[in-house]
Amino acid sequence: MDGYIGIFLIVIAIAVFAVGGMLLLLRPRRRQAPPVVPPQAPEVTDQRPGGTAVVEEDAATTTIPPPVRPAEPVAPPAPVIEIPPPSAGRMVRLRARLARSQTSLGRGLLDLLSRDRLDDDAWDDIEDALITADVGVTPTQMMTEELRTRVKVLGSRDRAEVRGLLREQLLAQINPDLDRTLHTSPHGDRPAVVLVVGVNGTGKTTTTGKLARALIGDGRKVLLGAADTFRAAAADQLQTWGERVGAEVVRKDEGADPASVAFDAVSKGITDKVDTVIVDTAGRLHTKTGLMDELGKVKRVIEKKATVDEVLLVLDATTGQNGMRQAQVFAEAVNVTGIVLTKLDGTAKGGIVISVQRELGVPVKLVGLGEGPDDLAPFDPEVFVDAILGD
Numbered sequence: 001m002d003g004y005i006g007i008f009l010i011v012i013a014i015a016v017f018a019v020g021g022m023l024l025l026l027r028p029r030r031r032q033a034p035p036v037v038p039p040q041a042p043e044v045t046d047q048r049p050g051g052t053a054v055v056e057e058d059a060a061t062t063t064i065p066p067p068v069r070p071a072e073p074v075a076p077p078a079p080v081i082e083i084p085p086p087s088a089g090r091m092v093r094l095r096a097r098l099a100r101s102q103t104s105l106g107r108g109l110l111d112l113l114s115r116d117r118l119d120d121d122a123w124d125d126i127e128d129a130l131i132t133a134d135v136g137v138t139p140t141q142m143m144t145e146e147l148r149t150r151v152k153v154l155g156s157r158d159r160a161e162v163r164g165l166l167r168e169q170l171l172a173q174i175n176p177d178l179d180r181t182l183h184t185s186p187h188g189d190r191p192a193v194v195l196v197v198g199v200n201g202t203g204k205t206t207t208t209g210k211l212a213r214a215l216i217g218d219g220r221k222v223l224l225g226a227a228d229t230f231r232a233a234a235a236d237q238l239q240t241w242g243e244r245v246g247a248e249v250v251r252k253d254e255g256a257d258p259a260s261v262a263f264d265a266v267s268k269g270i271t272d273k274v275d276t277v278i279v280d281t282a283g284r285l286h287t288k289t290g291l292m293d294e295l296g297k298v299k300r301v302i303e304k305k306a307t308v309d310e311v312l313l314v315l316d317a318t319t320g321q322n323g324m325r326q327a328q329v330f331a332e333a334v335n336v337t338g339i340v341l342t343k344l345d346g347t348a349k350g351g352i353v354i355s356v357q358r359e360l361g362v363p364v365k366l367v368g369l370g371e372g373p374d375d376l377a378p379f380d381p382e383v384f385v386d387a388i389l390g391d
């Protein structure tokens with residue numbers, strides 16, 4: 001009996017294991033979850049003032065892009081006021097530049113005059129060289145006449161002697177005795193007034209700015225009048241010059257009456273106790289009557305408040321005879337007291353110094369020798385001639 005019970009218990013145990021195993025096998029399997037793919041965050045760029053686009057590094061793992069803070073408004077940097085160097089000795093400093101543009105004239109003349117035999121052909125060549133350099137017909141004839149006589153007296157000549165002769169003749173034509181003083185000192189409580197005139201493109205506005213710099217470098221207080229109301233850009237250009245050296249600029253809208261700008265500039269110059277007021281004018285007038293009317297009015301209006309000490313005519317040295325004709329029109333319209341010859345660095349025709357002084361009877365007071373802010377120099381005849389002839 002006991003054997004039957006034992007077998008029965010074994011069978012039951014086997015059955016329990018078998019059912020348990022079956023249940024385990026048939027148990028529903030847990031489904032594999034799909035991999036989580038993070039949503040693609042939009043690329044966030046941050047436009048910094050420098051213009052560099054910066055890509056946020058954690059953008060790929062951020063579901064919601066962080067809010068981009070609006071850029072703080074950046075104030076434009078305050079203009080840095082420059083301290084220009086004084087004007088004394090400028091032409092000596094700029095002599096190398098002058099020599100670069102003018103030595104072909106000097107060397108050519110020295111070579112011609114140093115020839116053993118100076119026949120008529122040689123003298124014709126000398127005349128041609130002077131005419132080509134814009135010396136002008138009459139001064140050329142006077143110079144060659146004088147040189148012929150001196151060479152005959154001298155007989156044989158070495159290069160140093162020829163250089164001496166030529167130097168003497170060029171200086172005589174330029175006339176070192178002319179008064180080239182620039183009148184920019186105030187009269188008691190009234191500022192000096194400088195009117196800058198000339199055809200557009202000759203360098204009027206640039207010259208006005210450079211002159212302001214030079215005067216400030218010499219310790220003066222300067223105010224600028226932007227009476228070239230024909231083009232707003234001219235007033236902007238002047239404003240930039242003024243900001244750089246700390247000169248105030250009086251300006252009005254494009255098309256405003258130039259005389260009213262000049263009047264306001266001089267009035268402010270008196271109130272602010274400045275030393276010199278420099279007024280830049282427009283030069284786009286096509287008829288002589290229009291030019292006379294406008295410049296005459298500007299001058300008259302200024303004279304209600306102060307004296308016009310200088311009327312500087314700006315001439316582009318590269319324009320030759322065309323520039324000379326323009327100069328004559330201006331000289332008839334207004335009483336020019338000095339000439340500013342610009343762009344002498346860009347031409348070998350330095351002879352224009354001689355012809356323009358002769359034609360207008362007015363001295364060259366300043367020369368422009370480059371586009372840089374300090375490339376304007378008081379004209380020095382001796383430095384000029386030495387730069388032409390080389391050492």
Ligand SMILES: Nc1nc2c(ncn2[C@@H]2O[C@H](COP(=O)(O)OP(=O)(O)OP(=O)(O)O)[C@@H](O)[C@H]2O)c(=O)[nH]1
Nearest residue numbers: 200201202203204205206234342343368369370371
């Ligand atoms: N190389 C050289 N360039 C110069 C000189 N003076 C002026 N310039 C250049 O000549 C150009 C004309 O100068 P501006 O001062 O604008 O002439 P502007 O007569 O006032 O002419 P508008 O403003 O059009 O009336 C500019 O590019 C100047 O930089 C100089 O002495 N040498």
